[in-house]
Amino acid sequence: MKLESFVQGEWSQGKDTAEVRSAVTGDVIAQAMGGGVDMHETLAYAREIGGKSLRQLTFHQRADMLKKLAQYLGERKEQLYKLSFDTGATRADSMIDVDGAIGTVFVYASKGRKELPDARFLLDGAPEQLGKGGTFFGQHVVQPLRGVAVHINAFNFPCWGLLEKFSPAFLAGVAVVTKPATITSYVAHALMRMIVESEILPAGALQFIIGQTGDLFDHLTCQDVVSFTGSAETSQKLQRHPSIARESVRFVAERDSVNAAILAPDAAAGTAEFDLFIKEVAKEMTVKAGQKCTAIRRALAPQAQIDAVISALRERLAKVVVGNPELESVRMGPVVGLDQRRDVLDRVAALRAEAEIVFGNPADFNVEGADKTRGAFVPPLLLHCANPVRASNVHAIEAFGPVCTVMGYDGLEQAIALANRGDGSLVASVYTHDPRIAADLVFGVGPFHGRMALIDRDCAKEQTGHGSPMPHLVHGGPGRAGGGEELGGMRSLHHYMQRTALQGSPEMLTRVTGSEIKAPSPAAN
């Protein structure tokens, strides 16, 4: 399988061959044919061909295209499932990636129809009367940038990553250049083939780069946006590229995050919330072999509950069958590749300076239906940190695999302080049935988190999980998590749009915006 870029309306095969291997067998399954793309021309094509067509459409027209696209992909998703096995994903894992991706497109289509006008720009906020005589007003309008949305994705969600970033940019009216992570790019490539074959999108609305981005950043302008998901190290390097500050290019990052799950003091062993906590921690460790930016890395529990927590987690994790993700009996596949396995184990070694392994042994575990010496298998590894207040690695190091550290806290104030030691996370989940405790945690750790799931018996059946970003809600977090915000319904369109304050007479503003501009009636204040 040869993987090509899709730029300037054509598939383009470069000469920088990179071998892509199966996570399960270690066999070469694809060749990523990168290079040979003129980045300047590719960006120009996005701006001049793609962007121009998109801006001629209304929000509703673009929303309708998204809906068609979601339907088209939904009918063809089996192919993506099949390919995904080689990334290490079980069928359940692929549901998150593939169905999650398609579902996100549907939500953007639906919200675009329902929450946006059938127009090419948005009004933002109420008119502001700027003179007592009523002859001078202000009104903010929001319209698409004239540039390119450059999307750089992580390996763990080749479909979801591509489409959750694409949907808001497209709906906003901005053309996208997307770059998948090479190691799982064959899945993104298959998705991109479907999108091209569907002929639903206008030419230039979406281009696809296999391999390196070359000198792309050198050509960015003030109308472009970079949205990056990946490691903190790469993110910082890109954010500090001279073009970003020189051109004030918007830079949205979603990166490392040492997320916490917090078992509240009221949720002792025997309560529904205790069970929900155990279930969620075990699930987050094993889904996608723990390769989720949102996965639980730190499980905080009252000191008195630590033994019960470890014992319950051991019991659950002991049932996890590791192996070939194609097998129905297998619950957890390998991590994405041998480099990733090495990286995970190195980080576990760093965690072990402050914590001991209480479940799992990377040197001794069973693998079903695959060769352990060739696939990138790592067993679930649970650690316990006895002194989290004095520890630092456990709060700072994200072992991007099936790894979690349990730590005890002494009082709610300490739980809050420990959770915030993550220095900014995508998500924290809280397990309590006591709204006062929940409120203390929300207002204690909220400023360090982009999302908080308050999980209890009342929402147990429908709750969507600690680790699942929802298209309706923001996904992103401060600090270590990158400081970005994605999704959040229509909020994310604003990354791709410029807000402009218009000033003028009410007659002029009414004519220009097509909406009556007058002072808000006193009652409306």
Added chain:
Amino acid sequence: MKLESFVQGEWSQGKDTAEVRSAVTGDVIAQAMGGGVDMHETLAYAREIGGKSLRQLTFHQRADMLKKLAQYLGERKEQLYKLSFDTGATRADSMIDVDGAIGTVFVYASKGRKELPDARFLLDGAPEQLGKGGTFFGQHVVQPLRGVAVHINAFNFPCWGLLEKFSPAFLAGVAVVTKPATITSYVAHALMRMIVESEILPAGALQFIIGQTGDLFDHLTCQDVVSFTGSAETSQKLQRHPSIARESVRFVAERDSVNAAILAPDAAAGTAEFDLFIKEVAKEMTVKAGQKCTAIRRALAPQAQIDAVISALRERLAKVVVGNPELESVRMGPVVGLDQRRDVLDRVAALRAEAEIVFGNPADFNVEGADKTRGAFVPPLLLHCANPVRASNVHAIEAFGPVCTVMGYDGLEQAIALANRGDGSLVASVYTHDPRIAADLVFGVGPFHGRMALIDRDCAKEQTGHGSPMPHLVHGGPGRAGGGEELGGMRSLHHYMQRTALQGSPEMLTRVTGSEIKAPSPAAN
């Protein structure tokens, strides 16, 4: 006059003496005693003493403090006017700085009362039903960050710069560390003395750094925000400081901007809009001796109107009396200092590679009531660029003084292209009485601009001017202008707050937020 920092509740005199000179006489009028401030402790004081007190107050309580502060300062503003003469500001110039500052505080106080709840956090958007059964919802909340707002100000508005940045941060609930530009810091210092003496603000809510920021940036965390106004060069250096990317510190910049005023094709000589254009261009050149980030640097007019424009501007500019700003007869004072004059003249030389001076002579002009050889006087300088399409300097170089370049355009499309050659500006103004032309310009240049003033006969009496940021409207622009947004009413509070998506049962979310969370009724969609 010795200028000191105010940190950790005390005035503190450092040993890094810097002489500050009068723009008018060149005499040393103050000593800035910088250095000796422990930045780590200063930030800690803001976070732990200032922030903590602020977060215990509600938006309304903080708004009330702002109102008191504005009243207190309003009663003492004469002192600030007097000091400002030495910066080169006329009394009219100081109104923008001093009254503008106090007015901004009043607007934040008033809007805080009217538009925010009497609470410590905000609800953001409608609840989102995340499960069909109605047992799981999402609701975004917004609460103050736990860090510091670091404000770095430009020399041109020592009062307004300090307070327009302070007001939203304070109202949001975040303590501020502010640093004035040294050359006009004696005015900011006097303002800070008043604020301290007023005893209105809680301890730690506002600290003041004279001189260099030293290692301040090394101590920034994910809860801090930097808001900078100044040159693109310094801004880029600060934005690329390793802490910014490492900790994902929010960085708001307002920097160079080569703003355009556009005379529309319908506004030929003889129309009211033509006269308004001439008046505005001349005013923007001379107010604050052109030292406004928002000043008109490029005056675009239809080719056929260029002669009329130049002739009308010459006539107006000829009446401008340059000199000692204390004199009532003087309309324009000097620029802020001799370095600044050198810088302006160097930039004018660069502009002259593409444009010719059609009014003013830096080597030969009158100065009233001051010694031209000692003060930093520059006369109004009008240039004409005959070939703006092929020129580059005129679109890229901001001569931060009484300097403007007139350029002709051939058709509206070219006017749009030329305006956008500024690569992102704070503001553009449009002079037309034709709403279709206004709309073409709004949707043609809007994405490159943070604000657009549509000026015509209907709003002529009340319009607030091309160059005046209003606290109700966003101030900032993409690209060269820094990509930041300040003001914009309550919008700017969000720079200092974290948005968190809460998920949980409707009962839990209702109890935690104190607001009933349920599915929006279909009609509300």
